[in-house]
Amino acid sequence: QVQLVQSGAEVKKPGASVKVSCVASGYTFSYYSMHWVRQAPGQSLEWMGWINAGNGNAEFSQKFQGRVTITWDTSASTAYMELRSLKSEDTAVYYCARDELGIDYWGQGTLVTVSS
Amino acid sequence: EIVLTQSPDFQSVTPKEKVTITCRASQNIGTSLHWYQQKPDQSPKLLIKYASQSISGVPSRFSGSGSGTDFTLTINSLEAEDAAAYYCHQSSSLPYTFGQGTKLEIK
Numbered sequence: 001q002v003q004l005v006q007s008g009a010e011v012k013k014p015g016a017s018v019k020v021s022c023v024a025s026g027y028t029f030s031y032y033s034m035h036w037v038r039q040a041p042g043q044s045l046e047w048m049g050w051i052n053a054g055n056g057n058a059e060f061s062q063k064f065q066g067r068v069t070i071t072w073d074t075s076a077s078t079a080y081m082e083l084r085s086l087k088s089e090d091t092a093v094y095y096c097a098r099d100e101l102g103i104d105y106w107g108q109g110t111l112v113t114v115s116s
Numbered sequence: 117e118i119v120l121t122q123s124p125d126f127q128s129v130t131p132k133e134k135v136t137i138t139c140r141a142s143q144n145i146g147t148s149l150h151w152y153q154q155k156p157d158q159s160p161k162l163l164i165k166y167a168s169q170s171i172s173g174v175p176s177r178f179s180g181s182g183s184g185t186d187f188t189l190t191i192n193s194l195e196a197e198d199a200a201a202y203y204c205h206q207s208s209s210l211p212y213t214f215g216q217g218t219k220l221e222i223k
Contacts, residue, residue, distance in 0.1 A: 035212065037214075044203065044214055044215065044216045044217045045160065045203060045205070045214040045217075046214070047211050047212040047213060047214070050210075050212075059210060061211045062211075095159060095160075099207075101148075101207060102148065102150045102165055102166070102205070102207035103150070103162070103205060103207070103212070104162050104165070105162075106159040106160055106161075107159065108159055109159055
């Protein structure tokens with residue numbers, strides 16, 4: 001069965017960076033694009049970006065352009081999302097999510113808390 | 117960016133009731149609209165894909181309809197375990213977007 005297992009919770013200070021990993025299993029990793037979506041406390045879901053399996057390129061929401069990097073290591077079936085210059089407003093649960101012409105499977109989420 | 121607007125934001129319902137949640141897109145997205153259920157402290161779970169396609173393992177009381185800009189998620193004969201937030205999501209064009217969510221409370 002498809003599983004996406006993310007790294008554990010993080011606490012960061014404003015201005016720092018965080019890197020979240022997502023290990024996939026149960027399918028051929030490189031055949032499917034991977035999205036990153038976040039959810040601030042009590043809020044809806046917000047798409048951050050994805051890595052396109054078709055060409056290996058990453059694309060981002062304009063909101064995060066310049067602050068986020070999305071990569072993957074196909075040999076390790078692992079995707080990564082790094083967010084820099086963290087602010088308190090970046091406190092959220094961050095999800096990786098597999099794409100099949102729409103998001104089907106989600107990781108369990110990684111809570112990132114930004115606090116001084 | 118395609119904006120998805122759900123209604124209602126919140127609904128309090130009794131078991132066995134029929135529930136309808138709507139999602140309106142700011143432009144034509146064909147049938148590239150999906151529905152998710154999210155319970156507290158859990159990841160979203162796919163309920164319906166491409167507006168009306170059922171998902172294996174999802175109870176048959178969940179159904180979807182619509183195309184273009186107007187979509188509906190229907191829950192027939194609501195059960196207590198259906199208390200959750202429901203989100204629509206479009207995959208017609210980047211950036212992907214989500215509705216603001218509908219919270220269902222069971223009386």
